[in-house]
Amino acid sequence: MRVLGIEGTAWAASAAVFETDDPTRASDDERVFIESDAYQPESGGIHPREAAEHMGEAIPEVVETAIEHARRRAEADGESPIDADEGTSSSQSPSPIDAVAFSRGPGLGPCLRIVGTAARAVAQRFDVPLVGVNHMVAHLEVGRHQSGFSSPVCLNASGANAHLLGYRNGRYRVLGETMDTGVGNAIDKFTRHVGWQHPGGPKVEARAREGDFHPLPYVVKGMDFSFSGIMSAAKQAYDDDIPVEDVCRGLEETIFAMLTEVAERALSLTGADELVLGGGVGQNDRLKRMLGEMCDQRGADFYAPEDRFLRDNAGMIAMLGAKMYAAGDALEIAESGIDSNFRPDEVEVSWRGATESVDRAVRTETEVQGAEATVAIEADRVVKDRVPRSYRHPELDERLRVERTRQEVRLTSDARRHGVPTPLVLDVDPEAARIVFQRVGDADLRESLTEPHVSDVGRHLARIHDAGFVHGDPTTRNVRISSTRDGRAYLIDFGLGYYSGEPEDHAMDLHVLAQSLSGTADDPERLLSAAENAYREESDHADAVFASLGDIEGRGRYQ
Numbered sequence: 001m002r003v004l005g006i007e008g009t010a011w012a013a014s015a016a017v018f019e020t021d022d023p024t025r026a027s028d029d030e031r032v033f034i035e036s037d038a039y040q041p042e043s044g045g046i047h048p049r050e051a052a053e054h055m056g057e058a059i060p061e062v063v064e065t066a067i068e069h070a071r072r073r074a075e076a077d078g079e080s081p082i083d084a085d086e087g088t089s090s091s092q093s094p095s096p097i098d099a100v101a102f103s104r105g106p107g108l109g110p111c112l113r114i115v116g117t118a119a120r121a122v123a124q125r126f127d128v129p130l131v132g133v134n135h136m137v138a139h140l141e142v143g144r145h146q147s148g149f150s151s152p153v154c155l156n157a158s159g160a161n162a163h164l165l166g167y168r169n170g171r172y173r174v175l176g177e178t179m180d181t182g183v184g185n186a187i188d189k190f191t192r193h194v195g196w197q198h199p200g201g202p203k204v205e206a207r208a209r210e211g212d213f214h215p216l217p218y219v220v221k222g223m224d225f226s227f228s229g230i231m232s233a234a235k236q237a238y239d240d241d242i243p244v245e246d247v248c249r250g251l252e253e254t255i256f257a258m259l260t261e262v263a264e265r266a267l268s269l270t271g272a273d274e275l276v277l278g279g280g281v282g283q284n285d286r287l288k289r290m291l292g293e294m295c296d297q298r299g300a301d302f303y304a305p306e307d308r309f310l311r312d313n314a315g316m317i318a319m320l321g322a323k324m325y326a327a328g329d330a331l332e333i334a335e336s337g338i339d340s341n342f343r344p345d346e347v348e349v350s351w352r353g354a355t356e357s358v359d360r361a362v363r364t365e366t367e368v369q370g371a372e373a374t375v376a377i378e379a380d381r382v383v384k385d386r387v388p389r390s391y392r393h394p395e396l397d398e399r400l401r402v403e404r405t406r407q408e409v410r411l412t413s414d415a416r417r418h419g420v421p422t423p424l425v426l427d428v429d430p431e432a433a434r435i436v437f438q439r440v441g442d443a444d445l446r447e448s449l450t451e452p453h454v455s456d457v458g459r460h461l462a463r464i465h466d467a468g469f470v471h472g473d474p475t476t477r478n479v480r481i482s483s484t485r486d487g488r489a490y491l492i493d494f495g496l497g498y499y500s501g502e503p504e505d506h507a508m509d510l511h512v513l514a515q516s517l518s519g520t521a522d523d524p525e526r527l528l529s530a531a532e533n534a535y536r537e538e539s540d541h542a543d544a545v546f547a548s549l550g551d552i553e554g555r556g557r558y559q
């Protein structure tokens with residue numbers, strides 16, 4: 001099978017030809033040809049109009065080059081040649097390609113429309129099926145394909161996006177994502193401030209090598225993360241004459257430690273032991289090393305594709321297009337409109353089995369390896385050690401481990417004082433980042449997902465919010481369920497919690513819970529509404545919180 005791919009969501013006008021006997025698995029015989037023409041802004045960032053002008057000129061050229069390649073390959077394979085001039089297909093002259101795949105979104109509308117028009121024209125010219133590919137799913141599928149991993153957690157670190165994804169129940173679920181800009185765009189904004197030419201990522205990487213770590217704010221909420229505070233602090237540091245190399249080093253160490261931490265959280269939550277990387281920021285060597293080291297430390301496998309498959313390229317579009325085409329997932333021309341806000345979790349995945357899942361059964365053990373800590377389970381107590389993470393800069397690592405240990409002790413006790421079941425704190429050593437807790441419950445919530453239990457969680461969250469603080473990471477692993485005592489639900493792991501009376505912060509807790517349910521439950525919607533109803537009943541300010549939750553869930557759209 002030979003599939004033509006076309007990419008042009010923002011800066012890369014690219015066309016590719018992917019050839020394989022079996023698109024469902026990687027093989028030594030498959031071949032990918034990629035022809036790209038990058039748009040380079042003269043100053044500032046990507047201008048949508050200029051980008052579209054570039055696409056208008058470059059897309060027809062790269063597409064023709066790819067078709068020419070496909071034609072030569074068809075001839076070499078002994079297929080009878082097609083009419084070389086107009087490509088008018090007939091039963092005597094088979095098409096050099098079997099299908100055309102194109103980036104349908106997300107991306108800049110004017111650019112996407114040019115790609116869509118080109119793809120429709122080629123599909124009609126050769127009378128072959130048209131396949132509409134989600135660009136973000138293509139970023140993650142290329143790594144999954146090449147690694148041969150069965151059901152990995154996927155980290156997409158690209159310009160306009162930053163997502164953690166895992167496949168479950170026929171879709172890629174968003175386990176975590178940026179609360180504001182994409183990771184590459186955040187870096188590019190800093191470099192624009194400094195006056196460097198777009199794209200900024202490679203320049204930050206080069207300068208960071210010569211710098212010393214400059215501390216910047218670190219913001220992780222459950223498996224979500226935010227870059228806005230870091231970027232303002234980085235710009236301010238530059239304006240305050242901190243050497244730019246040091247700010248670049250601080251940026252890399254902070255932003256990539258956040259991405260690595262949330263990736264580890266996703267591995268821990270799902271029980272998966274495979275991670276793949278996708279997206280243009282994935283070309284950064286420091287990010288790859290951090291992720292590799294984190295996976296090594298916890299015995300997971302890590303795969304990052306070569307750079308030409310990480311940055312925007314049509315190869316990944318053709319490769320996923322081939323899987324979709326083989327699954328019969330093609331578009332009618334009349335329904336082939338572009339979608340500039342196309343989210344990865346909107347895609348109904350046709351090319352993977354319905355029962356495959358990122359989620360693995362987690363065995364009960366005497367020692368649990370969480371995302372942050374190692375927890376030794378004893379008869380009636382547990383010992384939680386926040387062991388150093390070698391992937392993090394030592395100064396950042398020390399700061400996070402000590403702060404979170406102190407905060408966890410404080411909030412675990414506060415919650416209990418407000419009538420929320422939590423384990424008793426038996427001993428603490430903040431410098432060693434060690435806490436000894438009473439052992440509670442018989443199973444994590446994820447192994448005991450029922451409406452009454454998640455309703456308890458909803459009620460508990462409402463209570464602590466009314467008391468003026470948040471949990472910070474209320475996932476289905478951070479609730480322990482007791483099989484005695486009326487199936488009591490205990491909240492544990494308050495290390496990411498903080499004091500706040502803001503509805504927006506309270507809504508984040510509900511959002512984290514929702515994301516973790518969609519990553520671990522078969523019927524997340526039913527369970528989530530049970531939790532939300534219980535929250536509404538218990539809370540003093542539910543309306544404000546749900547209004548904020550609506551805003552949070554509407555964000556993450558491509559801008």
Ligand SMILES: C[C@@H](O)[C@H](NC(=O)OP(=O)(O)OC[C@H]1O[C@@H](n2cnc3c(N)ncnc32)[C@H](O)[C@@H]1O)C(=O)O
Nearest residue numbers: 009010158159160161184199201202280281284311312
């Ligand atoms: C929707 C689509 O248009 C968009 N694509 C995109 O943003 O291009 P991509 O090739 O995946 O990523 C480009 C980003 O990747 C960053 N980048 C490139 N090389 C880098 C490096 N060595 N270190 C850090 N960032 C790097 C650039 O600064 C830029 O922000 C997306 O996938 O979000």
Ligand SMILES: Nc1ncnc2c1ncn2[C@@H]1O[C@H](COP(=O)(O)OP(=O)(O)OP(=O)(O)O)[C@@H](O)[C@H]1O
Nearest residue numbers: 268368370371372373375423437438439440477493
């Ligand atoms: N007090 C406790 N009683 C019983 N089991 C516990 C207790 N504390 C922790 N555990 C078990 O250890 C696991 C990891 O604990 P915890 O969530 O505190 O660590 P973590 O490293 O922060 O994990 P993660 O970041 O993945 O949530 C829990 O999911 C639970 O199964």
Ligand SMILES: [Fe+2]
Nearest residue numbers: 158159280312
């Ligand atoms: Fe991209």
